Amino acid sequence: MELHPMIKPNLSSSVKNYLYKYIRSLDLRGNTKLPPESELSVNLGVSRVTVRRALDELEKEGIVLRIHGRGTFVNPEAVNIQVNLMPGEEFSRLIESCGYKAAFEVADVRKRKAGEEVRRILQLESGEEIYEVEKVFLADGHPAIISIDRFACSLVGNALKREDVEKKSTFDILRRLGGCFIVRDKIRIETMNRGEMEHETVWGKKMECDSVLVFHGINYNQDNRPVIYDTELYDTKYIKFSLLRVKNVYEDGI
Amino acid sequence: MELHPMIKPNLSSSVKNYLYKYIRSLDLRGNTKLPPESELSVNLGVSRVTVRRALDELEKEGIVLRIHGRGTFVNPEAVNIQVNLMPGEEFSRLIESCGYKAAFEVADVRKRKAGEEVRRILQLESGEEIYEVEKVFLADGHPAIISIDRFACSLVGNALKREDVEKKSTFDILRRLGGCFIVRDKIRIETMNRGEMEHETVWGKKMECDSVLVFHGINYNQDNRPVIYDTELYDTKYIKFSLLRVKNVYEDGI
DNA sequence: GAGTGGTCTAGACCACACA
DNA sequence: GTGTGGTCTAGACCACTCC
Numbered sequence: 001m002e003l004h005p006m007i008k009p010n011l012s013s014s015v016k017n018y019l020y021k022y023i024r025s026l027d028l029r030g031n032t033k034l035p036p037e038s039e040l041s042v043n044l045g046v047s048r049v050t051v052r053r054a055l056d057e058l059e060k061e062g063i064v065l066r067i068h069g070r071g072t073f074v075n076p077e078a079v080n081i082q083v084n085l086m087p088g089e090e091f092s093r094l095i096e097s098c099g100y101k102a103a104f105e106v107a108d109v110r111k112r113k114a115g116e117e118v119r120r121i122l123q124l125e126s127g128e129e130i131y132e133v134e135k136v137f138l139a140d141g142h143p144a145i146i147s148i149d150r151f152a153c154s155l156v157g158n159a160l161k162r163e164d165v166e167k168k169s170t171f172d173i174l175r176r177l178g179g180c181f182i183v184r185d186k187i188r189i190e191t192m193n194r195g196e197m198e199h200e201t202v203w204g205k206k207m208e209c210d211s212v213l214v215f216h217g218i219n220y221n222q223d224n225r226p227v228i229y230d231t232e233l234y235d236t237k238y239i240k241f242s243l244l245r246v247k248n249v250y251e252d253g254i
Numbered sequence: 255m256e257l258h259p260m261i262k263p264n265l266s267s268s269v270k271n272y273l274y275k276y277i278r279s280l281d282l283r284g285n286t287k288l289p290p291e292s293e294l295s296v297n298l299g300v301s302r303v304t305v306r307r308a309l310d311e312l313e314k315e316g317i318v319l320r321i322h323g324r325g326t327f328v329n330p331e332a333v334n335i336q337v338n339l340m341p342g343e344e345f346s347r348l349i350e351s352c353g354y355k356a357a358f359e360v361a362d363v364r365k366r367k368a369g370e371e372v373r374r375i376l377q378l379e380s381g382e383e384i385y386e387v388e389k390v391f392l393a394d395g396h397p398a399i400i401s402i403d404r405f406a407c408s409l410v411g412n413a414l415k416r417e418d419v420e421k422k423s424t425f426d427i428l429r430r431l432g433g434c435f436i437v438r439d440k441i442r443i444e445t446m447n448r449g450e451m452e453h454e455t456v457w458g459k460k461m462e463c464d465s466v467l468v469f470h471g472i473n474y475n476q477d478n479r480p481v482i483y484d485t486e487l488y489d490t491k492y493i494k495f496s497l498l499r500v501k502n503v504y505e506d507g508i
Numbered sequence: 509g510a511g512t513g514g515t516c517t518a519g520a521c522c523a524c525a526c527a
Numbered sequence: 528g529t530g531t532g533g534t535c536t537a538g539a540c541c542a543c544t545c546c
């Protein structure tokens with residue numbers, strides 16, 4: 001069995017998980033006020049700073065709501081948030097979070113010379129070859145996400161088999177075969193209409209919608225090098241992204 | 255002259271601004287390493303925790319990159335990020351950030367009975383009336399964003415004039431006439447095709463694209479009450495949203 | 509005035525990179 | 528070992544809400 005690095009959870013993550021469970025155990029029909037930070041800190045045996053970091057996270061996710069001078073409250077609306085845009089989750093889990101049964105198919109695996117754009121983005125040598133892996137993810141049997149991953153053949157020793165991509169995510173493959181870990185990505189948000197999706201993807205024709213949400217993502221490994229360039233098409237009828245934003249309303253008072 | 259509350263910037267915001275200016279003054283062709291946190295903390299006369307909070311922000315925005323044991327570096331790619339999705343900026347500034355000259359027109363202002371969906375979202379009484387304000391924002395003269403704001407007439411004393419919306423943003427109007435401040439919003443992300451945009455908006459016909467990115471936003475005031483329900487249509491040819499995400503790759507090691 | 513969240517500090521210790 | 532970022536703590540003070 002292979003062993004791979006683990007992300008060590010820190011104390012505030014543990015506190016966050018604890019609070020998350022605590023919140024789910026509450027009866028939210030009545031009072032939704034949480035104990036004060038000082039009390040939590042004493043009861044959990046951690047400093048108030050640590051409690052606050054955990055609550056910061058929960059607030060960003062929309063789970064709790066803090067009101068200066070009043071207290072911290074469970075946001076009764078939190079259940080309405082379908083999928084947070086930020087965490088960059090796996091597609092299957094994304095589909096399940098939206099309330100559907102998830103499945104996927106590998107639509108296409110091909111080896112080809114990197115085009116101009118891909119070469120620039122992945123910083124490849126001229127003439128280098130890449131794999132392009134197209135998958136479709138189904139929500140209750142309906143196509144909900146199409147993803148195309150592009151990465152250098154050299155990263156996986158030129159030996160990618162179809163069974164590999166059928167069993168493992170691209171992240172896993174690069175981790176196991178290439179020893180590289182995706183730690184962050186940068187996405188550009190666009191849309192595509194029917195014609196574009198049919199042109200860009202093999203599966204596009206079978207999508208049920210006439211316009212899709214598109215993420216173009218550059219995925220960086222632990223050394224800050226771009227290793228995957230992926231394109232993700234979402235049918236927003238099935239995948240309902242939500243996002244909480246805090247407004248920075250600067251008022252100069254002029 | 256009216257005075258309105260200011261958001262008091264805290265120390266770490268000041269440090270962040272300072273660092274931001276400092277970074278822009280650097281010659282990024284050579285070494286992009288920043289001074290160590292301890293040194294910054296001494297030189298700026300603030301605690302290391304405060305410096306770290308500022309750097310946390312800059313890291314989230316993709317400006318800097320921190321490598322454990324090595325140091326903090328300016329991310330040379332930061333210039334490529336067009337518009338960060340998070341801050342919830344004003345549309346005109348958004349357009350300018352994307353490199354275009356911004357202008358806007360008020361397409362339509364109408365008073366009407368709130369429909370079923372709007373009534374539920376804004377928690378209105380049955381039969382209450384709302385204003386619907388449709389604006390179009392132009393990038394170098396091309397329609398780039400259409401926004402529709404919906405809010406209760408009672409919030410602004412039933413006396414909204416077209417000149418008001420031509421001069422002020424909806425946020426300003428609600429602040430001045432209704433005394434309420436938008437502090438956060440929750441957006442749902444969707445797409446629309448040509449037919450839908452023409453059906454939903456007055457200006458839809460003049461958009462140059464066949465599919466748009468759509469944000470449905472619920473805007474909450476300082477008391478956590480929903481006050482605006484808005485729909486924003488973006489032509490992603492002009493408005494290039496980017497987003498940096500940190501992957502939480504939990505590996506159980508199993 | 510009591511309770512609560514918001515901010516800041518000084519100091520400690522750990523983990524990782526590099527020589 | 529030295530330098531650096533990552534985490535955590537205890538304690539202080541402030542700002543806001545509500546009585």
